[in-house]
């Protein structure tokens with residue numbers, strides 16, 4: 001299991017594909033880990049050097065004391081690119097991973113080739129709701145919110161038809177470190193890039209999903225309207241669209257990056 005020590009954290013990552021190909025970095029959502037990208041990795045690795053990582057506080061990365069800041073999450077990505085000697089990469093992120101991608105494109109434009117952001121917003125949810133969630137997870141653990149969170153990740157029909165997927169996602173959430181999850185909620189409470197994403201120069205694809213409650217189509221369309229020249233695709237899915245509308249999301253990403 002490769003790991004990298006960045007300022008403040010130890011980040012677990014995986015690489016697939018030929019390192020001579022253009023690099024793609026995949027950034028996971030809150031309460032998940034790099035396994036989230038399993039359905040996309042094979043196809044991407046045929047043409048790209050695919051780098052996946054567990055964001056700090058998640059998966060097998062370390063959970064340093066929080067609260068975290070968006071600059072910490074983005075700094076981990078920059079450190080990973082430096083470590084792998086990748087000067088520029090396509091950045092693909094879902095939910096808070098997409099927020100991290102937007103921040104990287106604003107703050108480190110020289111490191112971002114193309115940007116793909118799915119099921120995200122320039123400001124996700126309301127600050128107080130994230131602070132309340134952080135406090136609840138700190139006091140009672142992720143078990144206290146697991147049902148309510150996971151039921152928004154897949155549409156009810158998809159969860160009913162694929163109970164093994166719903167169970168796998170629930171297990172992924174529950175395997176996340178409580179303190180790392182809560183520390184990441186603070187990033188969501190304080191990050192608002194709405195006034196900044198107009199400055200993104202990387203060619204951008206935004207993927208929205210018709211059944212996404214945490215980051216509804218209005219939020220994803222707003223990104224596409226703010227980023228000059230951005231493309232917009234909407235799929236039929238809930239919040240974790242890459243696992244529900246797998247073929248459509250993979251095709252959209254490949255079509256855009258190729």
Ligand SMILES: O=C(O)CC1=CCC(=O)O1
Pocket residue numbers: 028029030031094095096097124149188214239
């Ligand atoms: O799991 C959720 O509550 C939805 C979500 C918001 C940001 C993120 O990464 O996931």
